[in-house]
Amino acid sequence: MSEGTPAVIEIEVNNRKIEARKGEMLLGALRRNGIHVPTLCHMENLFPTGACRLCVVEVNGQRNLVPSCAFPVYEGMTVQTHSPRVVRARKTIIELLLADHPDDCLYCVRNGNCELQKLAEQLGVRERRYTGAKSAYKLDISSPSITRDPAKCILCGRCVRVCEEVQTVSAIDFIGRGSKATVSTAFEEGLNVSSCVNCGQCVMVCPTGALREQSHVKEVLGVLNDPNKFVVVQHAPSISVSLAEEFGLKAGTDVVGKMTAALRRLGFQRVFDTSFSADLTILEEGSELVQRLTTGGKLPMLTSCSPGWIKFVETFYPDLVENLSTCKSPQQMMGAIIKSYYAQRQGIDPKSIYSVSIMPCTAKKFEAQRPEMGSDGMPDIDAVLTTRELARIIRMRGLDLAALEPQGPDTPFGERSTAGKLFGATGGVLEAAIRTAHWLVTGSEMENLKVQAVRGLEGRKEARVKIGELELGVAAVNGLGNARKLLDELRAGRSDLHFIEVMTCPGGCIAGGGQPFIGDAEAVRARMQALYKIDRDEEQRVSHRNESVQRLYKEFLGKPLGEKSHHLLHTHYAPREVVM
Amino acid sequence: MVTAEKDIEEILGKYPNASRDALIPVLQAVQEARGFLSREAVLRIGRHLKLPASKIYGVATFYNQFRFQAPGRNHVQVCRGTACHVKGSAAVLESVKRVLKVNPGETTKDGEFSLEVVACIGACGLAPVICVNGEFHASVTPQKIQDILDSYRGKAR
Ligand code: SF4
Ligand code: SF4
Numbered sequence: 001m002s003e004g005t006p007a008v009i010e011i012e013v014n015n016r017k018i019e020a021r022k023g024e025m026l027l028g029a030l031r032r033n034g035i036h037v038p039t040l041c042h043m044e045n046l047f048p049t050g051a052c053r054l055c056v057v058e059v060n061g062q063r064n065l066v067p068s069c070a071f072p073v074y075e076g077m078t079v080q081t082h083s084p085r086v087v088r089a090r091k092t093i094i095e096l097l098l099a100d101h102p103d104d105c106l107y108c109v110r111n112g113n114c115e116l117q118k119l120a121e122q123l124g125v126r127e128r129r130y131t132g133a134k135s136a137y138k139l140d141i142s143s144p145s146i147t148r149d150p151a152k153c154i155l156c157g158r159c160v161r162v163c164e165e166v167q168t169v170s171a172i173d174f175i176g177r178g179s180k181a182t183v184s185t186a187f188e189e190g191l192n193v194s195s196c197v198n199c200g201q202c203v204m205v206c207p208t209g210a211l212r213e214q215s216h217v218k219e220v221l222g223v224l225n226d227p228n229k230f231v232v233v234q235h236a237p238s239i240s241v242s243l244a245e246e247f248g249l250k251a252g253t254d255v256v257g258k259m260t261a262a263l264r265r266l267g268f269q270r271v272f273d274t275s276f277s278a279d280l281t282i283l284e285e286g287s288e289l290v291q292r293l294t295t296g297g298k299l300p301m302l303t304s305c306s307p308g309w310i311k312f313v314e315t316f317y318p319d320l321v322e323n324l325s326t327c328k329s330p331q332q333m334m335g336a337i338i339k340s341y342y343a344q345r346q347g348i349d350p351k352s353i354y355s356v357s358i359m360p361c362t363a364k365k366f367e368a369q370r371p372e373m374g375s376d377g378m379p380d381i382d383a384v385l386t387t388r389e390l391a392r393i394i395r396m397r398g399l400d401l402a403a404l405e406p407q408g409p410d411t412p413f414g415e416r417s418t419a420g421k422l423f424g425a426t427g428g429v430l431e432a433a434i435r436t437a438h439w440l441v442t443g444s445e446m447e448n449l450k451v452q453a454v455r456g457l458e459g460r461k462e463a464r465v466k467i468g469e470l471e472l473g474v475a476a477v478n479g480l481g482n483a484r485k486l487l488d489e490l491r492a493g494r495s496d497l498h499f500i501e502v503m504t505c506p507g508g509c510i511a512g513g514g515q516p517f518i519g520d521a522e523a524v525r526a527r528m529q530a531l532y533k534i535d536r537d538e539e540q541r542v543s544h545r546n547e548s549v550q551r552l553y554k555e556f557l558g559k560p561l562g563e564k565s566h567h568l569l570h571t572h573y574a575p576r577e578v579v580m
Numbered sequence: 581m582v583t584a585e586k587d588i589e590e591i592l593g594k595y596p597n598a599s600r601d602a603l604i605p606v607l608q609a610v611q612e613a614r615g616f617l618s619r620e621a622v623l624r625i626g627r628h629l630k631l632p633a634s635k636i637y638g639v640a641t642f643y644n645q646f647r648f649q650a651p652g653r654n655h656v657q658v659c660r661g662t663a664c665h666v667k668g669s670a671a672v673l674e675s676v677k678r679v680l681k682v683n684p685g686e687t688t689k690d691g692e693f694s695l696e697v698v699a700c701i702g703a704c705g706l707a708p709v710i711c712v713n714g715e716f717h718a719s720v721t722p723q724k725i726q727d728i729l730d731s732y733r734g735k736a737r
């Protein structure tokens with residue numbers, strides 16, 4: 001609350017006086033006062049729909065139970081949150097949901113962290129009071145990123161709302177009504193032909209196993225046991241500050257060394273750091289920006305690290321496709337140089353290399369299989385695991401992450417600057433790019449490398465930065481709804497911006513669609529702070545001083561935007577026809 | 581694929597402002613003109629009203645009146661109004677679905693029959709009623725369905 005303190009009123013809950021803020025919904029006051037009322041359809045920062053009624057409470061003078069998420073507080077109200085009547089009503093809701101739910105927990109991806117399971121447990125559901133025919137549904141496995149299992153859907157609507165209200169994609173909606181209602185795409189065709197951009201934010205909000213990532217676990221475990229494969233792995237900048245939560249460690253703990261050790265134990269022959277190719281991206285993208293600025297290229301230049309965002313532009317803003325940087329993302333750049341430079345240097349047949357990446361993101365699975373993302377008929381990347389999938393494999397192998405002795409990455413793609421690491425949070429690509437652009441243009445380092453104006457979790461951050469004689473207008477936006485607003489301004493003729501970073505997910509990769517479910521807003525903030533701390537504590541803070549990157553140019557690539565780079569590290573995007 | 585069909589354009593022309601309120605009347609008018617809502621029609625309406633296809637499809641499937649497949653040469657309506665319900669229309673509908681192998685709103689693969697469920701068609705005295713191409717069949721039983729429908733096979737509307 002920024003505009004002063006809201007008026008405080010007193011209400012009575014469970015025979016105890018608590019303070020509430022005038023005008024807020026009852027649920028908010030209850031939560032702040034440590035009174036736990038279960039919810040299913042409620043979403044932080046979005047308008048309440050009152051759809052699930054799980055949050056009902058008794059309020060004096062109201063004949064019916066009222067949903068606390070959609071009921072404003074008023075002076076003098078008295079509330080019962082756990083009276084027998086209330087608890088019975090909640091239990092009935094859950095029992096009815098379970099009546100048309102597959103008894104599948106033992107085989108379910110959400111076993112152990114499912115909200116429905118947890119609610120059934122909390123409300124003491126112990127018998128099948130309602131039985132009915134279970135509806136039959138088809139799995140949708142058409143998307144390279146996301147699997148939908150409508151049988152496990154409890155119609156809470158969270159996925160629909162995040163897709164429409166946060167991402168402004170609207171690939172899915174409620175279809176049909178009554179007992180036939182489902183969540184599906186237009187014409188109930190597969191997600192892959194819909195306007196879905198593969199971001200996975202729907203998966204993040206789904207309380208059940210109805211939505212999950214398209215798993216690559218089996219393939220990866222398969223090749224790890226194949227003696228004819230040389231299996232390498234890279235991990236994205238945000239992974240080492242997010243994985244800890246899957247193992248009960250404090251949010252924001254950096255486990256990079258332990259994770260590296262775990263990856264080796266799992267059988268990966270080389271462990272590389274995607275932050276290395278983030279540094280490489282910065283040299284290519286920084287050079288591209290300088291080139292566009294000096295030769296009258298299309299401006300503003302839009303970053304191209306986030307594959308959901310790229311698909312969003314291709315789908316909804318085809319007129320701005322040329323504004324996208326031609327750089328591949330760090331994942332793809334790493335993949336491309338592993339199967340070229342690295343294979344050559346090590347004398348390995350690139351065809352025997354199996355390249356895995358650990359990503360915070362479901363859209364990375366889609367990106368890896370785009371036909372543009374390979375060379376000579378070989379994909380740059382063979383499989384993508386999300387943070388969650390990595391955690392599952394580590395648990396499956398019985399490794400105790402916390403107890404592992406930390407290890408360092410492999411050379412040469414283990415070296416990174418902290419600028420590359422910053423890619424994991426919104427604004428990080430921009431900050432890294434500004435540092436290197438400054439050096440490219442002026443030949444000297446910035447006095448103060450930290451660019452405070454582009455840090456933090458706000459949906460849009462704008463700044464004007466001085467680089468020598470140049471003054472650049474820059475912006476960092478996260479969440480596609482925020483991106484849409486800015487793109488509409490560009491379409492309407494706004495022209496003071498030169499460089500715009502866009503991350504598909506609200507907050508950036510630290511809150512990506514492949515991240516641990518346990519994370520709340522505070523966890524995301526802690527992950528971000530962990531990245532900032534790395535940048536504060538280490539010496540090597542600019543991408544252009546990464547010596548392994550320098551050597552890569554000297555021995556192989558030549559120069560940024562050179563011919564080899566063009567072939568391996570850049571690509572082209574094109575307008576896309578989907579059902580929308 | 582034909583997109584800018586004249587009749588659809590004419591209908592859309594009557595609703596120059598993109599607005600959610602226009603959706604239902606537009607869908608009704610297009611279905612009236614075409615007999616059904618084709619995929620292309622839905623996409624075209626979406627572009628005009630600036631609504632995502634998923635939303636239009638969602639709204640249209642919420643109401644029973646819209647169909648997404650072209651009607652068959654013979655159109656079968658099964659009444660599920662109260663009087664017919666009391667006289668066993670649920671079993672009649674099951675029988676029609678079984679004989680035709682389609683669900684309400686669908687058309688048989690050979691294009692011969694389409695099936696629609698309707699509310700009371702004002703012939704309660706004859707319940708349960710089905711209506712094929714506008715011809716009423718009174719007091720039908722599940723057993724009679726096969727013969728009734730067979731009598732239409734191959735007949736033009
Ligand atoms: S979604 Fe939850 S309740 Fe349903 S089967 Fe999976 S774990 Fe069990
Ligand atoms: S992955 Fe993203 S775009 Fe696709 S349905 Fe989910 S929220 Fe919508």
Ligand code: SF4
Pocket residue numbers: 152153154155156157158159160183202205206207208210211
């Ligand atoms: S898929 Fe998940 S988030 Fe979407 S409505 Fe169903 S249960 Fe809710």
Ligand code: FES
Pocket residue numbers: 038039040041042049050051052053054055056067068069070
């Ligand atoms: S959480 Fe309040 S009605 Fe669903």
Ligand code: FES
Pocket residue numbers: 659660661662663664665699700701702703704707708709
């Ligand atoms: S209820 Fe069937 S005709 Fe009236």
